[in-house]
Every structure is written in structure tokens, then in C-alpha cells.
Amino acid sequence: MKIRIDTILPEGLQIDCSIPIAEIDQSDLDVRISSDITFKGSLNPFSAGIMLDGVFESEIETQCARCLNPFRLRLSNSFKLLLTRTLPDEDEENDRSLVDQVDCEQVTDIIDLTAILREQLILQIPLKMVCSDECRGLCQQCGKNLNDGPCTCSSTPIDPRLLKLKQLFENK
Ligand SMILES: [Zn+2]
Numbered sequence: 001m002k003i004r005i006d007t008i009l010p011e012g013l014q015i016d017c018s019i020p021i022a023e024i025d026q027s028d029l030d031v032r033i034s035s036d037i038t039f040k041g042s043l044n045p046f047s048a049g050i051m052l053d054g055v056f057e058s059e060i061e062t063q064c065a066r067c068l069n070p071f072r073l074r075l076s077n078s079f080k081l082l083l084t085r086t087l088p089d090e091d092e093e094n095d096r097s098l099v100d101q102v103d104c105e106q107v108t109d110i111i112d113l114t115a116i117l118r119e120q121l122i123l124q125i126p127l128k129m130v131c132s133d134e135c136r137g138l139c140q141q142c143g144k145n146l147n148d149g150p151c152t153c154s155s156t157p158i159d160p161r162l163l164k165l166k167q168l169f170e171n172k
């Protein structure tokens with residue numbers, strides 16, 4: 001979705017849209033975006049540019065870091081982004097103080113909302129993703145998914161060689 005800057009009126013522009021998955025570039029992503037990106041927000045002219053402000057929501061499909069099962073994760077976040085044609089210079093004190101408070105992005109005559117929302121979504125992807133906080137993961141020894149029940153490894157808690165050593169110590 002692209003918005004021409006000159007179509008934004010002084011009173012701003014309300015946006016309530018949904019970017020179809022097909023329009024989102026997924027070529028360099030480790031995860032898969034699995035639902036449309038919805039966005040509710042506004043574009044408002046500002047002294048230093050145009051303020052984009054709103055909330056997005058989408059869903060990604062990824063793999064659990066513990067049990068390796070694929071699962072879907074909903075991501076949502078509100079953000080503010082100052083879109084400027086030229087990034088303010090160090091000496092422009094007024095603009096500078098604003099720039100320090102919000103993130104800036106340089107734009108030309110057209111705001112590529114699809115690209116901006118894609119970027120915001122990627123920023124929200126956690127480094128380590130687990131299907132649930134209670135996920136038991138895989139057995140280190142046999143690789144069984146412990147969410148499906150205990151494996152037989154757990155019934156032999158001590159290696160036989162270690163058991164002998166243990167007995168030796170106990171007999172002392
Ligand atoms: Zn898991």
C-alpha cells in the first residue's frame with residue numbers, strides 16, 4: 001500500500017487497512033508471515049515531516065526453539081514513526097529534540113506503508129520463540145517430544161557406570 005504525501009490533508013489521514021500476505025516480500029525472512037498485516041492508525045503532518053502513528057497486528061509461522069514443532073505466533077505493537085524528506089541536521093535544535101524522541105524514516109513523495117509495516121513486524125519477532133512457556137522440549141538422549149509424554153530414558157536416571165562409582169563412594 002502506497003500513499004502519496006501530497007494527498008495528506010492538514011487535518012491528517014486516518015488509516016484502517018489490511019495488507020495482503022501476497023504483497024509482503026518474504027524473501028529474506030527466517031520466519032514466514034502467515035496472515036495479512038492489519039493496521040489502524042493515522043498520518044499527521046508535523047513540523048519536521050509526517051507522523052505515522054498506529055497499531056499493527058499479524059501472525060508468523062515459526063519453529064519452537066525447544067520442541068522444534070511449527071507453531072503460529074501473533075504479533076502486535078503500537079508504534080510512532082516520523083517520516084521526513086530530509087533527516088534533520090545536528091544544528092537544527094528544534095527538530096533534533098523531536099528526532100531524539102521518535103524513530104525517523106526518510107521518505108520521498110510516496111509513503112510505502114507495506115514496507116514500513118513489514119519492517120515494524122520484523123522488529124517485533126522475538127529472538128527465541130517457544131510454542132508455550134510450559135513446553136518440555138525434546139529429550140536430550142532419545143529426541144522424543146516430551147510434550148507427548150515421558151520417554152523411557154527418564155526411567156533410567158543414572159548411567160550404569162556412574163551407578164558403580166556411586167556405590168563405591170557409598171561403601172566408604
Ligand atoms: Zn515447543
Ligand SMILES: [Zn+2]
Pocket residue numbers: 139140141142143144151152153154
Ligand atoms: Zn528420552
